[in-house]
Amino acid sequence: MTQPRPLDALTKxxxxxxxxxxxxxxxxxxxxxxxxxxxxxxxxxLDQVDAREDEGPTGEAVVLRTIAKDDGxxxxxxAAAAQRRKALAERMASFFDHDRRCSWRSVEGYAxxxxxxxxxxxxxxxxxxxxxxxxxxxxxxxxxxxxxTLLRHLLISSYDVDPIGLDPVVAEIVWHLTNLxxxxxxxxxxxxxxxxxxxxxxxxxxxxGGAAIPxxxxxxxxxxxxxxxxxRRLRVVGTELFNILPWVSHLYRxxxxxxxxxxxxxxxxxHGRLVGVFPEGERGFMKPYAEAYQVQRFGRxxxxxxxxxxxxxxxxxxxxxxxxxxxxxxxxxxxxxxxxLVLPEQRVDQIAMVLNPIPLPVRWHIRFLEPMASEGxxxxxxxxxxxxxxxxxxxxxxxxLDEMVGSRRxxx
Numbered sequence: 406m407t408q409p410r411p412l413d414a415l416t417k418x419x420x421x422x423x424x425x426x427x428x429x430x431x432x433x434x435x436x437x438x439x440x441x442x443x444x445x446x447x448x449x450x451l452d453q454v455d456a457r458e459d460e461g462p463t464g465e466a467v468v469l470r471t472i473a474k475d476d477g478x479x480x481x482x483x484a485a486a487a488q489r490r491k492a493l494a495e496r497m498a499s500f501f502d503h504d505r506r507c508s509w510r511s512v513e514g515y516a517x518x519x520x521x522x523x524x525x526x527x528x529x530x531x532x533x534x535x536x537x538x539x540x541x542x543x544x545x546x547x548x549x550x551x552x553x554t555l556l557r558h559l560l561i562s563s564y565d566v567d568p569i570g571l572d573p574v575v576a577e578i579v580w581h582l583t584n585l586x587x588x589x590x591x592x593x594x595x596x597x598x599x600x601x602x603x604x605x606x607x608x609x610x611x612x613x614g615g616a617a618i619p620x621x622x623x624x625x626x627x628x629x630x631x632x633x634x635x636x637r638r639l640r641v642v643g644t645e646l647f648n649i650l651p652w653v654s655h656l657y658r659x660x661x662x663x664x665x666x667x668x669x670x671x672x673x674x675x676h677g678r679l680v681g682v683f684p685e686g687e688r689g690f691m692k693p694y695a696e697a698y699q700v701q702r703f704g705r706x707x708x709x710x711x712x713x714x715x716x717x718x719x720x721x722x723x724x725x726x727x728x729x730x731x732x733x734x735x736x737x738x739x740x741x742x743x744x745x746l747v748l749p750e751q752r753v754d755q756i757a758m759v760l761n762p763i764p765l766p767v768r769w770h771i772r773f774l775e776p777m778a779s780e781g782x783x784x785x786x787x788x789x790x791x792x793x794x795x796x797x798x799x800x801x802x803x804x805x806l807d808e809m810v811g812s813r814r815x816x817x
Contacts, residue, residue, distance in 0.1 A: 412441045420444065425594055428485040486588040493631055494546060499523075500534075501545040507531055515561050519554075520545040529573070530564040536573045538604075538678060540630040540638045543577055552578065569669055570658030576638075579623075579660040580630060586620070587627040590766055591726060595628045597773035603635045606674040606717035607776070608708055612700050612802050613683035613690045614728030619643070620764065621727035625681055626661065628771050640673050641681035642666075667711060674715040682708045684795070694732035698725070698810055700803045705788070706795035713791075718776040721798050723805035725813065726769030731759040770813070772805050 412420065420440040424432035429443055500522060507517040507528035522533030522541075529536050529543045536543075543558070544551040558564065559574045566572045587593050601607070609629075614621060622641040629639040642665040643657065663669040665682075673680050683690070684703035692701065712719050777798060780790075 412444055421596065425596075428488060482592065483589065486592070489588055490547075490584075496634075497542050497547065497636075498545055500541045503545055507533075509563070511561055511563055513561070515563065517558075517563060519543060519558075530558065536564075537567045537571055537676075538638055540576075540580065540636045543573065547581060547584070549581060552581075566659075569663055569672060570655075571638075571640075571661045572659040575656070575659040576661045579656075580627065583623045583627045584631070587624060587631065590764075591620075591624065591769045593624055593628060593726070593769040593771060595632045595771045595773075598628075598632045598634075600720055600773045600776055601629065601633055601637070601679070602718065602720075602776075603633070603637070604677065606677045606712075606715050607679050608674070608712045608717055608719045609639060609679065609681045609722050609773070610684055610703075610708060610719055610798055610802070611681065611722035611724050612698070612727075612806060613685045614692075614697070614724070615690055615731060618731070618764070619683075619690065620730055621683070621724050622662075622681065624727070624769060625722065625724065625771065629679065637679050639679050639681045642670060644686065667707070670708075670711050671714070674711060674717050680717075684708055684799070691733070692728075693734065694728070697728040697732070698806045700799050700806065703795045703799050706791040709791055709795055709798070713779050714782060716779045716781065718778050719798060720776045721774040721801045721805070723772045723774065723802050723809060724769070725771075725806065725809045726767045729767045730764040731761060732765075733759050770809055772809060774801055774805055 415423075417437045417440065420437060421432060423444060424435075424440055427444070432440065432443070435443060501520040502523050503520045505521045507519045507521050507530075509517040509527065509531040517528060517531060519528035519530060521528050525533040527533040529539075529541055534541065542551065544554050555574050555578060559572075564573065601609070609625065611621065611625060613619075622643070626639045626641060630636045638661060640661050640663050642663045644665050663673060663680075665686075670680060670682075684706075685701040686704065688701040692699070709719060711717075777794065780794075
């Protein structure tokens with residue numbers, strides 16, 4: 406048997422694989438040298454890997470990884486989630502000067518009192534940052550214990566909302582709730598966040614799933630906020646259902662969502678926002694489990710045309726997990742007809758039939774792929790070229806999904 410290779414002799418992909426198994430926080434933003442240093446100093450935890458070397462078919466030593474077994478009560482899962490939350494809290498706290506408080510006062514005399522942004526004179530709500538583009542905890546920390554402060558600002562209306570409805574306080578409360586699923590329940594693993602632009606307009610195009618609730622929209626939004634070095638706000642666009650239901654439509658808008666219409670997307674891209682789209686639409690969301698991770702046709706490429714109009718790159722994203730949370734045993738056109746009797750504006754032609762009312766605790770994996778550069782304002786005038794590029798995005802996502810699902814099956 407050959408001698409095991411040292412860490413610095415491994416490829417970055419091999420290092421990332423070990424870092425994923427060890428739940429190493431911040432690994433997706435590390436270069437090879439930083440990964441080697443972090444893995445050298447990081448002690449193995451309860452849910453980390455037993456890394457050893459053996460000979461491959463060619464005689465070269467290869468890395469073999471076995472995941473340590475859970476202790477039977479989920480302790481390792483909770484420990485890994487706590488470690489990731491701690492790293493997120495430390496990074497978010499670095500945006501604030503906790504020794505200074507915002508001096509803003511309402512006309513009624515209510516003081517703001519929130520910590521100010523570093524090197525600024527205001528808090529996140531009152532001019533310290535562009536709160537409609539960046540996602541930072543308004544109080545300087547995350548957690549339900551901050552809700553009384555957030556609700557106070559919600560009640561006194563001490564801040565502005567954007568023209569299409571985003572309320573930063575409501576969006577943060579939803580962020581806190583989403584993180585319960587993100588860290589503890591779905592244990593979302595993310596890679597490729599370096600492909601997301603730190604500023605300016607861009608479109609994130611992902612495969613769609615869920616069958617009952619679009620968890621992928623929430624997890625993608627949380628992944629961008631939790632994992633990016635400069636945490637941005639992903640504005641996901643949705644169809645009629647999320648814009649016509651009472652209460653749901655208001656919450657959807659306030660949490661940062663937008664309507665899947667050209668005017669809403671133009672507004673967001675025109676203001677340099679990060680926009681999330683699911684080009685499969687209903688076809689992807691409602692497909693039966695037998696077709697899981699088979700990316701459906703992307704339509705006529707409207708998302709690419711809008712991206713080209715504003716010179717915005719398109720970042721494909723592959724999401725594994727969303728299509729297994731509520732596996733659909735089939736789809737029904739009759740259910741869709743009943744829905745249309747109540748909601749005639751809804752364009753859904755089929756409704757997925759699921760058996761489990763409670764989402765399954767499937768482990769998620771999100772991979773952001775290399776961006777596709779915009780071809781400029783005139784590109785969308787060539788419909789054939791737009792369709793070709795749309796298919797390139799679809800194939801990139803499908804290829805990544807095939808690799809990710811195959812790798813997961815090999816591990817488990």
